[in-house]
Amino acid sequence: MSNSTEISTPIFYKNDGFNQLNKFLKKTNYSSLFVLIDENTQLFCLPTLKKQLVLPFTFIPIRAGEKHKNLKTCQILWDELARLGADRNSILINLGGGVITDMGGFVAATFKRGMRFINIPTTLLGMVDAAIGGKTGIDFQHLKNQIGLFAKAEMTLIYPNFLDTLAPRELHSGLAEVIKYGLIDTNTIWEYIKSLDTNSISIDENIIKKSAQLKEQIVKQDPTEKGIRKTLNFGHTLGHAIETHFMSKPKKQQLLHGEAVAIGMILAVSLSSQTQGFPTANEIAKIITSIYPKVTFTTEDYPIIFDLLKHDKKNVNGQLNFVLLQAIGKPVINCQVTENEIMKAFTFYNSL
Amino acid sequence: MSNSTEISTPIFYKNDGFNQLNKFLKKTNYSSLFVLIDENTQLFCLPTLKKQLVLPFTFIPIRAGEKHKNLKTCQILWDELARLGADRNSILINLGGGVITDMGGFVAATFKRGMRFINIPTTLLGMVDAAIGGKTGIDFQHLKNQIGLFAKAEMTLIYPNFLDTLAPRELHSGLAEVIKYGLIDTNTIWEYIKSLDTNSISIDENIIKKSAQLKEQIVKQDPTEKGIRKTLNFGHTLGHAIETHFMSKPKKQQLLHGEAVAIGMILAVSLSSQTQGFPTANEIAKIITSIYPKVTFTTEDYPIIFDLLKHDKKNVNGQLNFVLLQAIGKPVINCQVTENEIMKAFTFYNSL
Numbered sequence: 122m123s124n125s126t127e128i129s130t131p132i133f134y135k136n137d138g139f140n141q142l143n144k145f146l147k148k149t150n151y152s153s154l155f156v157l158i159d160e161n162t163q164l165f166c167l168p169t170l171k172k173q174l175v176l177p178f179t180f181i182p183i184r185a186g187e188k189h190k191n192l193k194t195c196q197i198l199w200d201e202l203a204r205l206g207a208d209r210n211s212i213l214i215n216l217g218g219g220v221i222t223d224m225g226g227f228v229a230a231t232f233k234r235g236m237r238f239i240n241i242p243t244t245l246l247g248m249v250d251a252a253i254g255g256k257t258g259i260d261f262q263h264l265k266n267q268i269g270l271f272a273k274a275e276m277t278l279i280y281p282n283f284l285d286t287l288a289p290r291e292l293h294s295g296l297a298e299v300i301k302y303g304l305i306d307t308n309t310i311w312e313y314i315k316s317l318d319t320n321s322i323s324i325d326e327n328i329i330k331k332s333a334q335l336k337e338q339i340v341k342q343d344p345t346e347k348g349i350r351k352t353l354n355f356g357h358t359l360g361h362a363i364e365t366h367f368m369s370k371p372k373k374q375q376l377l378h379g380e381a382v383a384i385g386m387i388l389a390v391s392l393s394s395q396t397q398g399f400p401t402a403n404e405i406a407k408i409i410t411s412i413y414p415k416v417t418f419t420t421e422d423y424p425i426i427f428d429l430l431k432h433d434k435k436n437v438n439g440q441l442n443f444v445l446l447q448a449i450g451k452p453v454i455n456c457q458v459t460e461n462e463i464m465k466a467f468t469f470y471n472s473l
Numbered sequence: 474m475s476n477s478t479e480i481s482t483p484i485f486y487k488n489d490g491f492n493q494l495n496k497f498l499k500k501t502n503y504s505s506l507f508v509l510i511d512e513n514t515q516l517f518c519l520p521t522l523k524k525q526l527v528l529p530f531t532f533i534p535i536r537a538g539e540k541h542k543n544l545k546t547c548q549i550l551w552d553e554l555a556r557l558g559a560d561r562n563s564i565l566i567n568l569g570g571g572v573i574t575d576m577g578g579f580v581a582a583t584f585k586r587g588m589r590f591i592n593i594p595t596t597l598l599g600m601v602d603a604a605i606g607g608k609t610g611i612d613f614q615h616l617k618n619q620i621g622l623f624a625k626a627e628m629t630l631i632y633p634n635f636l637d638t639l640a641p642r643e644l645h646s647g648l649a650e651v652i653k654y655g656l657i658d659t660n661t662i663w664e665y666i667k668s669l670d671t672n673s674i675s676i677d678e679n680i681i682k683k684s685a686q687l688k689e690q691i692v693k694q695d696p697t698e699k700g701i702r703k704t705l706n707f708g709h710t711l712g713h714a715i716e717t718h719f720m721s722k723p724k725k726q727q728l729l730h731g732e733a734v735a736i737g738m739i740l741a742v743s744l745s746s747q748t749q750g751f752p753t754a755n756e757i758a759k760i761i762t763s764i765y766p767k768v769t770f771t772t773e774d775y776p777i778i779f780d781l782l783k784h785d786k787k788n789v790n791g792q793l794n795f796v797l798l799q800a801i802g803k804p805v806i807n808c809q810v811t812e813n814e815i816m817k818a819f820t821f822y823n824s825l
Binding site for chain 2 (some may be wrong): 190192196200206208209231233234235256257258261262266268270271272359431432435
């Protein structure tokens with residue numbers, strides 16, 4: 122329902138998570154159980170799931186990667202579910218990163234007008250962000266998540282051991298969302314980021330839990346993004362446009378979601394400094410650039426990025442809406458900025 | 474939300490409906506207004522809407538007919554909405570029959586995770602059934618409404634004058650749902666059907682209103698079809714399978730939804746007579762066959778129809794679930810019947 126106010130999903134952690142999952146499945150009257158995976162999670166995560174899950178299931182593999190998060194893959198999945206005899210009383214477990222949970226949630230929520238689904242994120246980005254909050258969707262015509270809906274997972278299971286097999290670049294991509302939580306909320310996450318050894322590739326389990334809980338708490342207060350949930354878009358307005366733009370570049374230059382959001386956050390602190398009197402833009406920009414590779418923007422990039430900004434889902438009445446900061450932990454939503462201010466933000470980024 | 478319990482939509486009638494629509498649009502802060510039409514409603518209904526609507530809108534035309542109710546058309550619509558600058562604060566008015574309201578609702582509910590929509594049904598089937606109750610969807614792989622979701626229209630506007638331009642065959646198709654309401658509920662609708670001059674091609678406005686209200690009332694009690702809403706599937710389990718099967722036949726032999734449901738209802742009263750002691754199967758079958766053309770089934774048809782039954786969305790754990798009748802106004806849900814009983818029902822139909 123577009124007007125629904127109930128989107129909150131129970132989140133369980135570590136081995137207790139698998140206990141809760143088994144408990145849920147045992148008490149639930151479902152007709153069949155499916156697990157959506159890609160070639161990565163098939164190799165690295167499916168063996169663990171097989172060991173932990175006491176009930177039988179059928180797995181459905183798809184190709185990994187954002188470029189497969191489209192209608193074509195959805196058609197393959199709807200077709201496969203029908204072929205395997207899934208009905209609206211079946212359950213789909215999404216075992217993977219943001220692509221798997223976003224697309225699996227969308228496919229489940231629209232198959233025969235809705236079957237239930239469970240998210241088991243296997244990336245840091247999934248654990249702290251994508252698998253929580255009911256946003257499902259796919260990319261369409263080169264625009265990210267253009268087609269989708271809000272649909273509630275039955276539960277989300279966070280098993281940090283899955284991160285052990287993750288490439289450092291993927292881990293850093295997920296860390297961008299953790300940095301975001303550090304900046305928009307008054308909590309200890311930002312202290313953690315400041316103390317982080319950027320050469321290390323492990324993330325404190327408590328920080329994962331704290332991030333997941335913070336997101337769940339914000340989403341619960343504002344499921345359909347009328348107010349406080351908008352603060353979660355900090356760094357994402359420009360981040361999404363940059364990510365989309367770089368998707369059309371040669372593979373080597375393409376950016377992971379978190380890498381683009383990291384740039385988006387640096388641009389957003391510059392905009393915050395220009396328009397909201399935000400005091401510590403330089404300090405934050407330095408910490409973020411110490412974690413992520415620097416990207417070169419040319420004069421050819423800007424018009425395309427500005428054009429993509431116009432398609433941002435958060436736009437209303439043709440106005441770009443930015444989340445900016447007055448201070449760390451003090452986000453301001455619905456900020457309008459000029460193209461000139463955005464250009465100045467890029468100049469700030471380029472000078473770092 | 475799959476678990477939402479709020480699906481009820483205000484229904485307005487006749488000229489008051491347009492007043493309410495204008496009032497709703499004036500008080501609502503939306504960014505842009507679109508009207509989805511097909512070549513029929515463009516010709517016959519759009520001029521009325523233009524006259525009645527006091528606010529500007531952009532219309533989006535698609536090809537008429539069930540065969541266009543598919544993902545390909547959705548892609549055209551999502552693309553067109555993006556091109557026209559629609560955002561999640563836009564509103565889509567679906568002006569048409571079941572294809573337009575089913576598909577328009579699905580496209581709106583999934584565009585940028587949901588924009589609002591309003592249904593203005595222009596067929597009898599739409600007015601008494603399809604445009605009420607939040608079921609949206611499209612056909613996929615020759616299966617009806619395989620992809621879709623429950624999504625609430627902001628309002629439904631019933632303007633019976635639109636029926637004046639409808640072909641008699643279309644009007645009779647919609648009448649099948651009215652007959653269904655007469656059979657599953659203790660009301661005066663069945664008395665109306667019995668007294669109907671089957672050569673007449675006009676339908677009493679009060680019966681339309683009564684039918685729409687009955688559906689809305691049932692849907693409100695049971696939005697996600699766990700109990701009483703299932704009674705609305707009377708005649709539809711076999712009806713859908715027959716409709717789908719005949720879609721692959723030459724165009725001349727294809728059936729409208731209501732024509733297939735009419736056959737489904739005759740088969741269902743036979744099954745009711747065989748298993749529920751339903752007393753007046755012959756009387757009802759005669760009334761229904763006096764309205765709808767007789768169809769010939771051959772031994773080649775049955776295996777295909779049985780196979781299609783297996784894909785019915787209402788199936789749970791591989792069990793076919795029929796709604797049958799103990800008496801007029803006394804429906805029984807979740808009835809299991811054997812293939813042999815279904816074959817006997819076809820024999821009954823063939824003998825009429």
